[in-house]
Amino acid sequence: MTDRFYEQDTVQCPYSYYQELREEQGVHQLEDEDVYLVTRHADADSVLSRVEEFSNKAGPGLRQKALMGAEAALPDAKYRVVRTLLTNDPPSHTRFRKLVARAFTARRVKALEPAMRAIVDGLIDAFPADGEIDFVRDFAKPLPLIVIADFLGVPRSDLDVFGKWSDDAAEVLGGTLTPERSRECQESLQELLGYFDEKIAQRKLKPAxxxxxxxxxxxxxxxxxLTVQEMLAISYVTLVAGNETTVNMLSGMMLLLQQNPEALARLREDRSKIPTAVEEALRLETPVQGSVRLCKADTEIAGTPVPKGSRVLIVAGAANRDAAVFADPDRFDLDRENARAHLSFGKGIHLCLGATLSRQEGVIALEHLLDRLDAFDVPAGFTPRYKDNAVLRSLISMPLHVRKAAS
Structure with a gap:
């Protein structure tokens, strides 16, 4: 069964497959690979907590071997990504997290709210009064990209190339990479790091x-x-993590509202349920379906032996639909009291630093969409299609007919 993990049918809709895995055993080894899938909530929660046994130095994705080959094919590469936040362990990780966390306090994120609302309004302003848009292209992708570009301190005029660099970095996480595409992604990463190197040099001369x-x-x-290399790595992680995951969350939330018109009608009447709608979107359409850990010694997970050196994929997309934790787990439930028990942002020392920022973007986006649009509907027969990536749940497009509210 586990050889279906990368198949297109599974990537497009993995949830029945996840259910089979959870019901059969919960921990499964991918055939011909040193990768173990953890699909039950309790087991995933446990692995995330066992930081001394499961290292975060496995790398963020499953298919780095092709990328490593591409990296070797770039002998003159000027930059490399040092370990800081995303693929690091204590005590080094602790130092970086404390330094960077200062930028993501609740007070600082709250201070971004007026600018976020202005960005959202600007995107909706560009919608036709009564016509067609592509929600992914025209809203879900530009919103987090603009927010994170402003946060980093880079000009919006560079958004297009920023989006390309971010997409290339995300493709490495779980996409099907040819050697040629791997090299392209590595070259793209060099361009991104070189860009940040120039911006950091400018900021040293002129702080902002x-x-x-x-x-x-x-x-x-x-x-x-921090060294320049460390600043480059943190900037790179902030761009990709702050962009790709929020794009997927916004797209997933809109899709769920289309599939659950009664919930959409209720949100129009009761805006207090918007935060729960965001949490349910994060749970049901988990933006990053899994995170990787490296087994540091022979151990076991829920009775399944896992040898030293194995990689463990904590499949949050499966754990978030575990009926042992979430009643009627496949339902988009605006009254779910434990909606925030999902593992979409990780847990513990590796809990996503940008979780509050992403949640705020989701809440503000939905508030303004409901306020300013009388209707937003997918065409009849629309079938969602996702990028060929077993780790990132990235909707390719979503046509919507929108009708603006009277001013």
Whole structure:
């Protein structure tokens, strides 16, 4: 059964497959691979908590071997991504997290709200008064990209190339990569790191009120600043993590509203349920379906032996639909009391630093869409299609007929 993990039918709709895995055993080894899938909520929660046994240095995706080959084919590569947040362990990870967390406090994220609302309104302004849009292209993709570009402190005029770099980085996580495509992604990464290198050099000469300046000025308890390599790695992770996951969350939320018109009607009447709608979107259409850990010693997960050196994929997309935790787990439920028990942002020391920012984007987006649009409907017969990526749940497009509310 586990050889279906990368199949197109599974990528397009993995949930019945996940259910089979959960019901059969919960922990499964992919055939011909050193990868173990963890699909039950309790087991996934346990692995996320066992940080001394399961290292985060496995890398963020499953298919790095092709990329490593491409990396070797770039002998003159100027930059490399050092371990900081995403693929690191304590005590080094702890240092970086403390330094970067200062930019993601609840107070700082709340301060971004007026700018976020202006961005959302600007995107809706561009919609026709009564006509067709592509929700992914015209709203879900530009919103987080603009927010994260402003947060980092880079010009909006560079958004198109930023989007390309982010998409290329995301493809490595679980996409089907040819050697040629792997090399292209590696070259794209070099361009991205070179871009940030130039921006950091500019900020050293002319500081601003942005994330890049904060990285330059950050020092730890021993008064040790970040190196340029470390700043480049953190900027890269912030761009990709802050963009791709929120795109998928926004797209998934709109899809669920189309599939659940009674919930949409209720949200129009009761805006207090919007935060739960965001959480249910994160749970049901988990933006990042899984995260990888490296087994540091022979151990077991729920009675299944896992050898040292194996990679473990914590399949949040499966754990988030576990009936042992979520009653009627496949239902989009605006009254679900434990909606935030999902694992879409991880847990513990690796809980996503941008979780509050992403949630705020989701809430503001839905508030303004409901306020300013009398209707937004997919055409009859619409079938969602996702990118060929077993880790990222990325909707390719979503046509919508929109009708603006009277001013």
């Amino acid at each position: 009120d942005d994330f890049l300046t904060m990285l330059i000025e950050a020092v730890d308890k021993d008064e040790k600043p």
